[in-house]
Amino acid sequence: MKRRYPSWGRYPRVEQEVVRVGWRCDPFPGDALAGKTALPRGNGRSYGDSCLNDGGVLIDARGLDRFIAFDPATGILRCEAGVLLADILALTVPRGWFIPATPGTQLATVGGAIANDVHGKAHHRDGTFGRHVRRFELLRSDGTRLVCSPTEHPDWYRATIGGLGLTGLILWAELALKPIANPYIAAESIRCEGLDAFFDVSAESDQDYEYTVAWIDCTARGPSLGRGLFARGNHAPEGVTNPPRPPSRSFTFPVELPVSLVNGLTLHAFNRLCYNRQREPRTQSLVHYAPFFYPLDALLEWNRIYGPRGFFQYQCVLPGADGRTAVRELLERIAASREGSFLAVLKIFGDPESPGLLSFPCAGVTLAVDFPNRGQPTLALMESLDGVVRAAGGRLYPAKDARMCGEDFRRAYPAWEQLEALRDPAISSSFWKRMTR
Numbered sequence: 001m002k003r004r005y006p007s008w009g010r011y012p013r014v015e016q017e018v019v020r021v022g023w024r025c026d027p028f029p030g031d032a033l034a035g036k037t038a039l040p041r042g043n044g045r046s047y048g049d050s051c052l053n054d055g056g057v058l059i060d061a062r063g064l065d066r067f068i069a070f071d072p073a074t075g076i077l078r079c080e081a082g083v084l085l086a087d088i089l090a091l092t093v094p095r096g097w098f099i100p101a102t103p104g105t106q107l108a109t110v111g112g113a114i115a116n117d118v119h120g121k122a123h124h125r126d127g128t129f130g131r132h133v134r135r136f137e138l139l140r141s142d143g144t145r146l147v148c149s150p151t152e153h154p155d156w157y158r159a160t161i162g163g164l165g166l167t168g169l170i171l172w173a174e175l176a177l178k179p180i181a182n183p184y185i186a187a188e189s190i191r192c193e194g195l196d197a198f199f200d201v202s203a204e205s206d207q208d209y210e211y212t213v214a215w216i217d218c219t220a221r222g223p224s225l226g227r228g229l230f231a232r233g234n235h236a237p238e239g240v241t242n243p244p245r246p247p248s249r250s251f252t253f254p255v256e257l258p259v260s261l262v263n264g265l266t267l268h269a270f271n272r273l274c275y276n277r278q279r280e281p282r283t284q285s286l287v288h289y290a291p292f293f294y295p296l297d298a299l300l301e302w303n304r305i306y307g308p309r310g311f312f313q314y315q316c317v318l319p320g321a322d323g324r325t326a327v328r329e330l331l332e333r334i335a336a337s338r339e340g341s342f343l344a345v346l347k348i349f350g351d352p353e354s355p356g357l358l359s360f361p362c363a364g365v366t367l368a369v370d371f372p373n374r375g376q377p378t379l380a381l382m383e384s385l386d387g388v389v390r391a392a393g394g395r396l397y398p399a400k401d402a403r404m405c406g407e408d409f410r411r412a413y414p415a416w417e418q419l420e421a422l423r424d425p426a427i428s429s430s431f432w433k434r435m436t437r
């Protein structure tokens, strides 16, 4: 079947066949490949080309959507790999359990979360998603099935977590959830007037807060460079007397616009408005978990605002003490370029080791910024940012990437050859071909 199945950034546009797997289907559709390579696909929430397979076949694994077992006494959940994080939370939150490492969307699947070893606001405490995966079953194209855990087929376990879907099709996974008393978060929002304030508040928060992240105004310059709103929070304890209302249903952005809504005119206005929506230095509130973790999910298909050319997300991590200087340099270049958008996020990653061979996070500061695709000027800006990241010994996140050069990838992820050795010969992706040619 020919369908578009774009990535979240809607760039690049590719031609690929799609086959669906799921209940009563042959789980690895070898016959349909006709000599082409295949790539498992979750819910397409990766921004770049790691979930695309130009000229090949996508195996749409959303049909693997059944829960297998859940023990409300221990919080151990086993489900198929196409189950959405949103479905897990709908089942487990009322029973007092939460996903320990969740990304900024609950519309990712378990398979996608494993394959990118995703991270979230709790990275400094709980590390990546893969740390909470006890085991999973991997189906290879030759029909071999491997149950993988830190002690069973440990090489496959490490290669598949953060393995970009290249080692085989994950059929199901067993996750260890964390206990909560209710669905609410005791949240604080702190106005930071510049980058130094962000680092100070971060350092002061890591000890006492499970969740930290900052939205920043990527247009601000001079002493205001890096100004923003720092969000931190903890799961609320028992005994909430006045619970906030659960969020109302999501809206869908109705059409693909002919041009991007994010441009020089709207960029400054958006950012100023977002920063100034909070006048007080600090606010406290009790909020439902959904708007705290997943504010962007409230507007479905919001990626359409970037128009037909799509957009890039640039996410890097800058390790160690040099990261502070490098992030300043990145923000200066972004603000001077007048590119960027309303979505720019800073977070300090912590020490918990990532279990995957190619996991992205490491201790340091991570910056993520969306850029509407304006062609050459946008690409040139990102190339200049690459120079700063390279010099600081940092790296880019494959789940968000559609354009880094193979040399940078191979330098920053030296274990790529180990992954290549364990890659299923029938599986590849646009990203992998681009990085390894």
Ligand SMILES: Cc1cc2nc3c(=O)[nH]c(=O)nc-3n(C[C@H](O)[C@H](O)[C@H](O)COP(=O)(O)OP(=O)(O)OC[C@H]3O[C@@H](n4cnc5c(N)ncnc54)[C@H](O)[C@@H]3O)c2cc1C
Binding pocket: 008, 039, 040, 041, 042, 043, 044, 045, 046, 047, 050, 051, 061, 081, 082, 102, 103, 104, 105, 107, 108, 109, 110, 111, 112, 113, 114, 115, 116, 117, 118, 119, 120, 121, 163, 164, 165, 166, 168, 169, 170, 171, 296, 297, 399
């Ligand atoms: C609004 C938004 C916020 C986000 N915030 C974060 C964040 O805070 N942190 C973060 O880390 N990421 C974040 N992301 C990125 C997203 O969490 C990841 O890209 C995630 O992997 C997407 O999962 P998916 O199910 O959509 O998988 P897809 O994007 O479809 O695929 C991702 C990878 O998983 C592989 N895969 C999927 N299913 C299987 C399977 N069954 N077996 C083997 N491989 C499989 C694919 O081959 C591909 O390599 C965000 C994305 C959005 C849109």
